[in-house]
Amino acid sequence: xxxxxxxxxxxxxxxxxxxxxxxxxxxxxxxxxxxxxxxxxxxxxxxxxxxxxxxxxxxxxxxxxxxxxxxxxxxxxxxxxxxxxxxxxxxxxxxxxxxxxxxxxxxxxxxxx
Amino acid sequence: xxxxxxxxxxxxxxxxxxxxxxxxxxxxxxxxxxxxxxxxxxxxxxxxxxxxxxxxxxxxxxxxxxxxxxxxxxxxxxxxxxxxxxxxxxxxxxxxxxxxxxxxxxxxxxxxxxxxxxxxxxxxxxxxxxxxxxxxxxxxxxxxxxxxxxxxxxxxxxxxxxxxxxxxxxxxxxxxxxxxxxxxxxxxxxxxxxxxxxxxxxxxxxxxxxxxxxxxxxxxxxxxxxxxxxxxxxxxxxxxxxxxxxxxxxxxxxxxxxxxxxxxxxxxxxxxxxxxxxxxxxxxxxxxxxxxxxxxxxxxxxxxxxxxxxxxxxxxxxxxxxxxxxxxxxxxxxxxxxxxxxxxxxxxxxxxxxxxxxx
Numbered sequence: 001x002x003x004x005x006x007x008x009x010x011x012x013x014x015x016x017x018x019x020x021x022x023x024x025x026x027x028x029x030x031x032x033x034x035x036x037x038x039x040x041x042x043x044x045x046x047x048x049x050x051x052x053x054x055x056x057x058x059x060x061x062x063x064x065x066x067x068x069x070x071x072x073x074x075x076x077x078x079x080x081x082x083x084x085x086x087x088x089x090x091x092x093x094x095x096x097x098x099x100x101x102x103x104x105x106x107x108x109x110x111x112x113x
Numbered sequence: 114x115x116x117x118x119x120x121x122x123x124x125x126x127x128x129x130x131x132x133x134x135x136x137x138x139x140x141x142x143x144x145x146x147x148x149x150x151x152x153x154x155x156x157x158x159x160x161x162x163x164x165x166x167x168x169x170x171x172x173x174x175x176x177x178x179x180x181x182x183x184x185x186x187x188x189x190x191x192x193x194x195x196x197x198x199x200x201x202x203x204x205x206x207x208x209x210x211x212x213x214x215x216x217x218x219x220x221x222x223x224x225x226x227x228x229x230x231x232x233x234x235x236x237x238x239x240x241x242x243x244x245x246x247x248x249x250x251x252x253x254x255x256x257x258x259x260x261x262x263x264x265x266x267x268x269x270x271x272x273x274x275x276x277x278x279x280x281x282x283x284x285x286x287x288x289x290x291x292x293x294x295x296x297x298x299x300x301x302x303x304x305x306x307x308x309x310x311x312x313x314x315x316x317x318x319x320x321x322x323x324x325x326x327x328x329x330x331x332x333x334x335x336x337x338x339x340x341x342x343x344x345x346x347x348x349x350x351x352x353x354x355x356x357x358x359x360x361x362x363x364x365x366x367x368x369x370x371x372x373x374x375x376x377x378x379x380x381x382x383x384x385x386x387x388x389x390x391x392x393x394x395x396x397x398x399x400x401x402x403x404x405x406x407x408x409x410x411x412x413x414x415x416x417x418x419x420x421x422x423x424x425x426x427x428x429x430x431x432x433x434x435x436x437x438x439x440x441x442x443x444x445x446x447x448x449x450x451x452x453x454x455x456x457x458x459x460x461x462x463x464x465x466x467x468x469x470x471x472x
Contacts (some may be wrong), residue, residue: 002327002358010244021238031244038361038387085386085420095419099390105244113235 003043006105007051013107014057023112028061030111034104036069036085069102122154127178217304217319218335218374250361251330255365256335259348260455265448268366270388272381275374276398278306280431281349285313288441293346297336299328299353306351316340327358345452347444356385367451368393375399375406379413386420392442393425400430 014026029048033041041064048062069082073089074096080089082102088095120378144307147303212218243249259266269277278298285294296317298306307319318336342348350366352359360369371392373381376399389395395417397410414426427443429436 002361005325005327005329006244007362009247012247013240013242013244017240017242018236023236023238027235038358085390086383096422098422107240107242107244109237109239109241111235111237 004047004051006039007044007047008028010048010107011051011055011057012110014110017110018056023110024056025113026057026060026110027062028111029057029113030033030063030065031063032067032104032106032108034067034069034102035083036099036102037105039105041066065108067102067104070100071097073097074102095107158462193328216339217307217321218332219321220323220325220332234356245363248330251334252363252365255330255334255465256367258337259282259342259365259367260451262342262344262346263452263455264342264344264346264348265444265451266350266364266366266398267444268350268352268359269372269436270352270356270359270367270369271354271372272356272375272377274384275354275372276376276431277351277354278309280372280396280398280429281351282309282313283431283434283437284349284440284444285310285315287437288347288444288449289313289315293343295340295346295348296343297328297333297340297348297350299332299351300324322353325361326353326355328352328364329362333364347448355386356381360387360391367447370394371397372398373413375402375408375410379409380416382413382417382420383410389417389420389424393420393423395424395426396440397426398431400428400435401433 009030010029010031014029018024031044033039037095044064045062048057052058052060069087070080070083071089072078073080073081073092073094075094076089078089078091079100080091080097082097082099085099086095087097088089089097125171135171207404255266269281271277281296285296287295294315296307296310296315298304298310298317298320299317300306300319301322301324303321304319307317310317320332320336322328322332340348350364352364366395369392371388371394373395375397378384382395395414397413403410403445410428417424417426425443427439429440
């Protein structure tokens with residue numbers, strides 16, 4: 001359950017932004033999680049309510065945007081989308097892939113008062 | 114405080130207290146010594162809550178940079194058991210932990226912060242910040258420190274029971290006469306592994322993660338403070354036995370080394386792909402058991418390479434010593450590459466410094 005400490009880092013980042021941007025309440029939190037990242041979106045949702053309690057984020061809505069994995073197929077010399085790390089190239093069926101994206105773990109924006 | 118769920122530690126000793134240190138600040142203490150009292154100033158480099166365990170007279174130590182300014186106009190003796198000799202300094206940030214007298218760092222103690230929200234007009238603010246940025250900042254600072262010391266740091270990850278500690282004990286016994294070696298041990302509880310490592314004669318720091326399932330770069334920064342490493346050596350970090358969570362946390366190591374034992378399934382690389390994708394070297398341990406098992410070494414490596422085409426693989430037995438020579442050759446080649454890389458960087462920086470600004 002490393003999602004718990006990642007969610008804590010998320011809340012900490014927001015507390016941090018509050019000091020810089022001067023808001024007093026957070027209505028919603030938009031994050032992007034990559035399909036090849038190390039987090040499970042459902043686990044983050046589960047942890048969010050617990051971690052947010054007693055912080056400025058308490059009661060805020062969590063919007064999670066997931067982005068697919070991206071790779072470069074060395075055989076096709078093409079950029080492709082992959083669902084997981086074991087995936088084959090959808091064009092040639094080979095596994096000679098270099099992962100190029102989909103590790104995202106990012107706080108995008110906040111709706112604040 | 115538990116760094117995972119934020120709960121307080123119900124077993125926290127009564128004489129524990131927390132206080133906040135901003136990154137650079139001064140504060141004044143008043144000490145009473147019998148009838149005499151005096152004040153002195155400390156310059157601290159700590160930030161964030163920081164829990165200490167100490168009774169009134171009990172000696173304690175914590176790694177931070179002090180600049181004492183004592184103004185005394187009387188003679189007295191008193192004992193400060195602050196430890197001021199640390200080669201590696203870093204700022205604390207909003208993490209609670211306890212430095213035990215036995216050298217363990219406990220990240221499962223202290224209270225959680227509480228904030229009260231207010232109300233005003235709603236607006237959208239763009240943030241675009243990586244949720245891992247704090248961990249990554251600590252990791253980068255650890256890495257710069259280690260590379261500067263020409264110390265090759267390897268982060269050993271595996272499921273519990275793969276034989277990481279036995280493997281490390283073997284490596285240490287074989288290499289300790291040639292290189293300075295130190296070890297950071299991570300476990301949820303107990304200092305058993307650090308004790309096994311210390312029995313070999315090398316230095317080891319035990320980190321207890323409390324409820325945490327992995328080591329993070331901030332914990333390792335503290336352990337580096339405690340270790341005060343010698344240069345040109347090796348640092349082994351034995352992560353918490355867990356094939357999932359430690360994959361996502363950069364500790365500042367040069368390489369992650371994933372250990373799998375032949376007593377586990379050959380399809381583990383497929384079941385836990387993130388860890389095999391994050392590692393640079395895979396050690397298939399307990400090879401002495403192969404004659405007794407139906408484990409297909411080739412299939413196991415094929416699975417691992419499917420997940421990570423750049424993974425290097427070795428078959429080893431910490432018990433019989435099979436394959437260990439190959440592991441030592443790998444370690445030495447990586448250590449040499451680290452030193453070459455850092456001297457190239459230093460030369461480049463030097464030539465940039467001496468470049469004629471007019472040219």
